[in-house]
Amino acid sequence: MGATQKTAAIYVRRSAADERDTDDSDNRSHARQERDCQALAERHGLTVVEVYREKVGTSASRFKTNRRPQLERALEDMGTKFRTLIVWAVDRQTRKGLTEVGLMLDRLDEVNGRLITNCGLDSETQGDEFELIYGIKASLARSETEKLAKRVRAGKDEQRIRGEHLGGPQPFGWVRNHDTPYGVSIDYDAASVIVDMIDRLIEGATLAETCRFLNDAGHLTSTGGRWAASAMSQFVRSVHLIGHRRYGGSVATDDDGQPIEVAEPIISQSKFARVDRALVARRLNPADPSKPTKARRKISTSLVGGLLRCGDCGGGMTFHPKTNKSGDTYAYYACLDCKPWHAVNSEVETHVARQALLFVAALEPGSAIADEVGRRMLSTFSPEQATRRSEIEDQLPILQNRMSKFRKENLNGLLDDDEYQRLLDEATMKINAMRGELATLPEVKSDLGILLDLTQASEDPDGDLVGPGSAWAAMEHHLKREILRVLIDEITIERRPKPLDDIEGRTIIAFATEDNVVQLANRPARRRGYSTPNVMAVAAG
Ligand SMILES: [Zn+2]
Structure with a gap:
């Protein structure tokens, strides 16, 4: 005999990282998680019959064993004591995360249970998509992905015609x-x-x-x-x-x-x-309040920096962004040791990304590489980053208002020119630093659907995996960068007469293997030097 439809249990757990977190410990404490899950249960019309609270030991050695007795109990009780398990979030802190997910999925099947999460996933209403998102292995088995992508696309078009809801949670309201x-x-x-x-x-x-x-x-x-x-x-x-x-x-x-x-x-x-x-x-430019500020300036950063090796000398190639007189930006990678410069256009990034996605699509289900990519993608939804993002987004307009105030005081003779300039420089520096940081922080998304989309091209069935409209193109720079760093060991660039010549032929990509993927993923961000401003001229040719 199974549990009744409307019964639910809550599973909450504090991770080791949460334990260390002193400033904001309430944020993800058991109580907080429980409140969130209770609210979720109410929203779904479920009655909570049991709460499983995983205690995480404070000593590192105890945590290391990584046992989840409460989770095991919860999975065991599913189907008899209750039907739906509500979890606050998937584990982002340990490599066991995906194993745990696999365990849950198997159990759901077995007892016809249901899993819903605080981050907006629901095994019941999202069906295949849910399994796909959570079981990364499935999203990476190419034929399956393509079939599903087609189905999802066809279904969505039909719904669109009728103006119906397109899946996922309803918007608030x-x-x-x-x-x-x-x-x-x-x-x-x-x-x-x-x-x-x-x-x-x-x-x-x-x-x-x-x-x-x-x-x-x-x-x-x-x-x-x-x-x-x-x-x-x-x-x-x-x-x-x-x-x-x-x-x-x-x-x-x-x-x-x-x-x-x-x-x-x-x-x-x-x-x-x-x-x-x-x-x-609030985003108005205080220097000229009649004009809005330009859209946030795109910070030019490399996608494969640290991965490129010069085919001539074996040294690293560095990234050199440049803006021409008409304000267009472009960039090169160059080996500064090989004269005349051995340089390649940043188009190499597009080529590498496309090859990397094809590589992903061909991975075996359950591959360690797939796991690592999945783990990296999940880990981008860190609450710390989200908090930092809101902080900066709040701070920016305040700083801009302050600049506006300085300007008024200066105009009214309350602030002398030198002091005004000093304050202005200071504020500008802060603003630029914040914008730079903002560019590295992920947008908070409640939806992990990007995994589904990763190996799916644009709406156009013949579209490029990395072309306009593709899931890849819509992904944030830092995430693309992180994924490529997991997938690629190194990229050797052979020399050709001109930077733009034969991008595909000269680029040799060594992909990660099952054995080295974790090690690669944990490499320090910068392996081989920085770009320096005085090499900008290099690229002109
Ligand atoms: Zn070289």
Whole structure:
């Protein structure tokens, strides 16, 4: 006899890293995790019958054994005591993470159980996709991936025509409702939270203040997580707030090209526009308040730096970004020891990325390399990074306002020119440092669907794996870089007469093996020197 449909249990665990974390220990404490999971249970209409709390010993040696007696108990009880196991997050801290996931998946099958996570995954509603995301092995078996990708794509197109929901959790503010034409309706509790959120932002509260307010009041996101500034900034611009549905880049429209109203608007069009203006206004350039700042300047960093070896001398090749007179940026890798310079265009990055994805697609299920890539991808969702990101996003406008204040004081004669210049330089330096750091921090995503997409090209079935519209192209730089560093041992570049010549023919890629993948993945970020400004001229030829 199985457990009833509506029963659930919660599994929480503090990791060793959480134990060390003193500043923000409450953030991921058992109690916090439990609260989040309880909320998730309520959202799903489940009754929690048991909580499994894994104790992690404080001494390193005890942690090292890495046993999970509570998890084992929970998996054992699944199917008899309860049906759904709610976990706060997948383990990001140990290499055992994926083994653990495999164990869970097997058990789910066996007892017809269900697993839902605080990060928005649900084995029941996401079906194949869930298994794919969690069982990285499946996402990397190429034929299966392609079949699934086609199925997902076909299904999505059909839904798009009907303006229906496209899978994954509903956006905050909506609930699934099969009795309505488009399958969703307003969640009125959430809607009142949204109205409050937007009013606060319009009245001048910062994103972080508003997040703090909602989090403290226990209002979680649709995936049961805490609000973060970057996510909120996107959220308040989501067209579902005015009752529309977005598909890909565009809003679902009817035959006349009018947006389909799939649900009652939560806020008015004018409020929707006002909150956007309020947030944009905070990014105004204080030096000229009538003009918005340029889109965040793209920080040019190398994708395969540290992996390139010169085919002539065997030394490392370094990365040299450059901006020409019309402001276009381009970059070269060069061996500075081989004269005249042995240089190659950064197009080599595209070629290497494409080869790397083909390599991934051909990996055997359960490969150590696949595991390592998966682990790296999961590890990018670190709460520490997320927190840091919100902090910086909050700090930036404050610094910019300060610069604006200095300028006014200077104009009004309250601040002499030298002092003004000094303060300005100081603030500019800080701002640049923060922007640089921001470029290295991942955006917080509640959805691990990128794994599904990794070996899937763009919407165009014949599209390039790494071309425009591909999952790869949409991935953040740091993540691409990390994945390539796991997959590739080194890249040897042979010499050709010109930097742009024969990119494919001159590039020899040594991929990771099952034996060295972990070691490779743990290499220090920079293995062979830095690029220096005085070599910029190199590339001109
Ligand atoms: Zn060389």
